[in-house]
Amino acid sequence: MTDKKIDKETGVETTGHNWDGIEELNNPLPRWWLWTLYACIVWAIGYTILYPAWPMISGATPGMLGYSTRANVANDITAHEAKNAALTADLVAADLPTLAPDDPLHRYAVARGASVFRAQCSQCHGSGAAGAKGYPNLLDDDWLWGGDVASIATTIDHGIRNDTDPDARWSQMPAFGDILSREEITSVVAYVGSLSAPAEDPGLADAGATVFSDNCAACHGDNAQGNRDMGAPDLTDAIWLYGGDTATLTETVTKARFGVMPAWGQRLTDADVAAVAVYVHGLGGGE
Amino acid sequence: MSTSPLYAPREPIFPRRVTGAFRRLKWWIMALTLGIYYLTPWIRWDRGPALPDQAVLVDLAHRRFYFFWIEIWPHEFYFVAGLLIMAGLGLFLFTSALGRVWCGYTCPQTVWTDLFILVERWIEGDRNARVRLHHAKWSVHKAWLRGVKWTVWLGIALATGGAWVFYFTDAPTLLGNLLTGSAHTAAYITIAILTATTFVFGGFMREQVCIYMCPWPRIQSAMMDPDTLTVAYRDWRGEPRGKGKANRSSGVPDLAHALHNGTDPVATKGDCIDCMACVNVCPMGIDIRDGQQMECITCALCIDACDDVMDRIGKPRGLIDYMALSDEPAERAGKPPRPIWQHILRTRTIIYTVMWAAIGVGLVYALFIRSEIELTVSPVRNPTYVVQSDGAVRNIYDVRLRNKSGDVRQFNLSLTADTPLQIDVEGADAALNVTVPADTTVMQRVYVTANPSDPAATTHSTSLRLWVEDMTTQSRASSATTFNGRVQ
Known part of the structure; x- marks a missing residue:
């Protein structure tokens, strides 16, 4: 040492x-x-x-x-669904139009619908449900096929213009490029534009009124306020699905539009469809 | 070349029983702190039928903290943050004034270790008996004593772990569930972990926790200064230490004694008779006469031990004492130290006290201005605005309405703004009343609309204020927000 x-x-x-x-x-x-x-x-x-x-x-x-964390999540989801089984059954059986907003079932439907919406609907309608060109804004008071909760549920359940559900909402606008002359299209576009904003060329718009009543009023109505049975939009309000400028309107009239929505009843449970309907109805535009 | 091993075994420590003022103080602090810890969850406090009646309850499942008459919601966590800051400043204050007084008197590690040593002494005897038992071969007697000691330790540890879980749910219910085996797994696991740590830390790790595991000693040593009162040895009075006559005045050397001990017969002895009392009572196993050291938790037991010896040999007390480093030169020169209050009342401690008190007053003030109803408004910015079919511009707000009372309440919503704006509430009646259940937050979609001709419809940003009124108590709360118009 x-x-x-x-x-x-x-x-x-x-x-x-x-x-x-x-x-x-x-x-x-x-x-x-x-x-x-x-x-x-x-x-x-x-x-x-x-x-x-x-x-x-x-x-x-x-x-x-x-x-396995994946198996754990699956177990958690199963357990969660089992816990909510009674609520789920109540939701399927519920009469949605009479469901009071402070009913616990209503709160549950909104919460459930919000999560389904974010997972399934937000790809087209946006996470804030504000839509995009061709995909309707679900926050406003303008509805193509009806804005009460039952109509919304039907739209979600069967979809629009799809080939998979025979009960899908269906209508088809003709492509007027093959039917009307270029001048007629120009005039009817001017008329439609003048319904919600001051006309730039009143003479042209007046000419378009005649074209409109001959070709368009059958679906969009004599007063151009649309027809929900056919999903024909109201052309007099401030809301445009594709756009209200002359170029877009010309394109719409010439080539027509054909918006498609899947039949969610084939992919989601009845409870999910009801929940999304309640959620969308409660976004601000529900009737 | 040989060196010591890189890893050293723990040197067992057998603290001797000691009596005195500081020991008595530590018994009282132990009784108080353990009493608070074990009994608090059992205090009841009536809050009405909708709320729990436990005085102190951390209700994690329902996101509430109850402390007697105070109920804290998660968004009021700043109260907890404020208390933590106060605890931090309190530590600064006490450490700068009194050194590691937290470590020596109130740290759970110290308190429980003290309790475990007390049990040890009751069962195995005082220091000498314990040293003998430690070195004795295993026998029925030794196994019996160890078995009893460990069993009592385990009982204390179990009570400690058990008391912890009672803070998080209704104590009587949980006790019943624990006894019948029907409590939540988390409760059993928590009790098991805390029982194990209490048993091991209090029974076997003891000073190792302070020296190797705890960060406080290092942090606290950075807060001490020369005026800090800390436990120290007056070496100028005690040295040279040694047994035998320490008569500085007679001038007659005790030659026989010096010859017998082989010491210098002319050197005078200090007051320290090297009886090792201070070392024997030390729970950290150190010698305070070596000066301030990292291991010292300033528990002051060596002061009690030394004072006792000084009394018996007829010397003044205070050979080991609370003293400040700044007094040393004066004392060496034979002058009296400055009074205690001058060490404690310093600019530094006064600033800490003022900061500590300011935060405390602020928290109490914040506690009293809390209202029973609250709202928070988060404007929906996806999208920033919605155009209605008539051209009106609408903004959407997610409003959280909080009812902190114990009853269902009707909340009325309204707005104030400098320009015309209309308010609507999703799902509410025409009077814009919303039902909010007791002790609940309800998320409510609120719409604010500007007509096409209103200025707000085409203004980038308009200020407004959303109000909520409790229809029962007429108390009101509000939140400012903005309205985004359609700007092209």
């Missing part, structure tokens, strides 16, 4: 390691600290055996306990 080196300043033994005159003191760690380290290593080995751990070519070692 004669060759023990003691640091003069601190009186602590050094390890004998010396770097440019700086010596390393040996303040030994407690031994339990070392055992804790070993225990952690043993724990880690056991953990990688029991739980999914080592990456392999395709996937990872599954672990002996068969633990």
Whole structure:
């Protein structure tokens, strides 16, 4: 023990390691600290055996306990649905138009509908339900096929102009490019534009009125306020699905429009359809 | 070349029983702190039928914290933040004035270790008996004593872990569930973990926790200054230490004694008789005569031990004492130290006290101006506005209405603005009343509409204020927000 080196300043033994005159003191760690380290290593080995751990070519070692976060989520969802079974049944059986807003079932429907909407509907209608060109804004008071909760539920259930559901809402606007002359289209566009904004060329718009009553009024109505039985839009209000400028209106009249919505009744449960209907009805435009 | 091993085993410590003023103070603090900890969950506090009747309850499931008459919602977490800041400033204050007084008197690690050592002494005897037992070979007697000690420790540990979970749910119900085995798994796991940590930390780790695991000692040592009162040894009075005559005045050396001990017969002895009382009572296993050191938790037990010895050998007390570093030069020169209050009342401690009190007053003030109803308004910005079929411009707001009372209330919504704006409430009646259940937040969609001819419809941003009125108490709350017009 004669060759023990003691640091003069601190009186602590050094390890004998010396770097440019700086010596390393040996303040030994407690031994339990070392055992804790070993225990952690043993724990880690056991953990990688029991739980999914080592990456392999395709996937990872599954672990002996068969633990899977994916399976856990599935279990959680199943358990959640089982817990809500009574509410779900009530929602399917409920008469939606008479469901009071402060009814707990209504609150449940809004919450459930919101999550379904974000997952299934927001791709076209937007996460805020404000729509986009060709995809209706669900926040306003303008409805193509009806804005009461029953009509909304029917629209969601069967969809619009799809081939998969025979009960889908259906109508088809002719492409007037093949029917009307270029001048007639120009005049009817001017007339339609003048219904919601001051006419730029009153004479042209007056000529268009005749074209309108001969060709368009059958669906859009004599007063151009639309027809919900056919999903024909109101052309007199401030809202345009595709756009109210001359170029867009000309395109619409010439080539027609054919907006399609899937029949969600084929993909969602009855409760989900009812929930989304209640949610959409409560976004601000519900009638 | 041989060096000491890189890992050192723990040196067992056998603190001796000690009596005195500081020991008595520590018993009282132990009784008080443990009493508060174990009994608080059992205090009842009537809050009406809709709310729990436990005085102190952290209701994680329902996102509420109850403290006697105070109920804290998650959005009022700033109260907790304020309390934590006060706790931090309190630590600064006490550490700068009295050193590691938290460690020595009130830290749970110290309190529970003290309790465990007390149990140890009751069962195995005082220091000498425990040292003997430690070195004795395993026998039925030793196994019996160890078994009893560990069982009592485990009982205390179980009570400690058990008391913790009672803070988080109704205590009597949980106790029943725990006993019948029907409590939540989380309760059992929490109790198991806290029982294990209490048992191990209090029984076996003890000073190792303070030296190697706890960050407080290092942080606190940064807050001390030369005026801080801390436990220290007056080496100028005590040294040279040693047994035997310490007569500085007679001038007659005790030659026989010096010869017998092989010491310098001419050197006078200090007051320290090297009886090791201060070392034997130390729960950290250190020698305070080596000066201030990292391990010292300033529990002051060595002061009690030394004072006792000084009394017996007829010397003045205070060889080991609370003192400040700044007094050392004066004391070495034979002058009296400055009075205690001058060490405690300093600019630094006064600033800490003022800051601590200011936050406390602010929190109390905030507590009293809280209203029973509240609303928060988040304007929907997806989209920023909606055009209605008649050209009117509408903004949507998600309004959270909070009813903190214990009854169902009708909340009436209205708005004030400098320009014409209409308010509508989704699903509400014509009077714009919304039913909010007791102790609940309801999320309500609110619409504000500007007619096409109104200025707000074409203005980029218009200020408005949404109001909520409790129809029962007529108390009101409001929140300012903005309306976005259609600007092209």
